[in-house]
Amino acid sequence: MHIPDNYLSPASCALLAVAAAPAIGLSIAKVKVQLKENKELAPMLGVAASLSFLLMMFNVPVPGGTTAHAVGGALLAILIGPYAASLALSVALILQAFLFGDGGILALGANIFNMAVAMPFIGYGIYSWFRKHHHESLGVIVGSYVAINAAALLTGIELGLQPLIASEAGQPLYNPYGLEVTIPAMMAAHLVVAGWVEAFFTYVIYRFVKQVAPAELYTPSSKNTTSFVKKIRWVLLGLIVLSPLGLLADGTAFGEWSSEELGSLLKGKVPAGIKNGFSFEALFSDYTIPGTKIAIGYILSAITAVLIFYIISKMIRSINGAKTSHA
Template sequence: MHIPDGYLGPATSGFFYAAMVPVWMVCSKMVKKTLKAKQVPLLAIGAAFSFVIMMFNVPIPGGSTGHAVGGVLVAILLGPWAATIAITVALVVQALLFGDGGITAIGANCFNMAFVSVFAGYYAYRFLRIRAAANSTRTVFAAGVAAYIGINAAALCAGIEFGLQPLLYHTAAGQPLYCPYGLKVAITTMSGEHLLVFGWIEAIVTALVVKYLQKQDLELLTLNQ
């Protein structure tokens, strides 16, 4: 899901930076308005938490493993505005520390994972658990489905971004200069693997974390309500 430098052309990278600037500005404003000064470290905790979630390799049938992104989970715990900032920070740390998700692609990565995934997932969660109690089974179900929707929406965006590159940037002979696969291949691959594998990991992890929080510390699940 993390797009490294070199996959997207200059104009695409620039476009997503430009698209994310107003989102970051609105999120900062909303967070300053809603988050108490005392809760400022919570943003950093959310960012580090999302960063570390990606370290958990979850076993999947067949002997392989995969990892979750945690965008929707952080949104459920902290709210979508704070989650956007937290995931952005996690992505910047990953790009600077590991070169995972490049510097020029930060705008696109944030658009997919910190904006599309977070907001699509969070509002799906709110919709699916209308009038459901925080400790109900429907809340667990809503969290899982929302996480599945969120990560798949992000994967679809990433697929479209990849797939547009050969159309936007190619030599006179038609040789692609950045990501070499067209829309059909890129969307099928990105959506396919997230619909079939990674979406389920995200859904299971999110649902189980919500379920454990219901048992262990229900108050943490209701902070954002």
């Protein structure tokens, strides 16, 4: 679901970045208020970003020989609220793009719109409706399943529109597959496999939190505590240790091929925008660490990301604490 660079036209990238901006801006404003009321939200933001990042490392095989993964959009919204979840997911996506080459730099706005805006708000909205009608567990499952499929549908539409809006002499400049291919491909992968993986992870982690700290699942009046953060970190440790399991799935996710992979699929007819477009070489591309075995590199990448999120959360907590003291 991570759209790479050059699969969307520059105009599409700009439009989707503009579309995501108001939601992210509102989330920043809301979270600033929440941090003033509860500084313990800061470490939870780091935990949430880590949780989503680690879930996205677990690739699973899907029909057609490609792969997909969970995202955790609804899960984070259930744990810390949709606004904080939107920010945590955005930070995770930014780190993935710049440090690990997972998702494009120019396409970052599109990926944030699909996974950090649509997913948490749709998932939380569905979960809240079921919770009000006393079916909270069902809301967790339905909300997470629908949320990731909504993001997949958006991705399929964005990719599939490219041949219609960006072509030259009748040839697509960017993603070469139309809506009749992209939507079925994205939806088959997520309706049949990835949606259920998302629902499974969401429900299992939700049940864990329900057992260890039931009062701290997000409500507008709830407050996360240090104890809660410490308990959820055991989940992160388990995901780090198990992260190499994501390497067992062969193949590349639909629409995330390199120029060379796409060339082999199209018998060398790579669209000009992809072939000659923007190129960015991430330091730890594909979660590999130079000089290490791929499984070890995967674990080290996971640890690196979690440490970065931890440092960011400590900085946020420190800044917020200083502002509170000054006030």
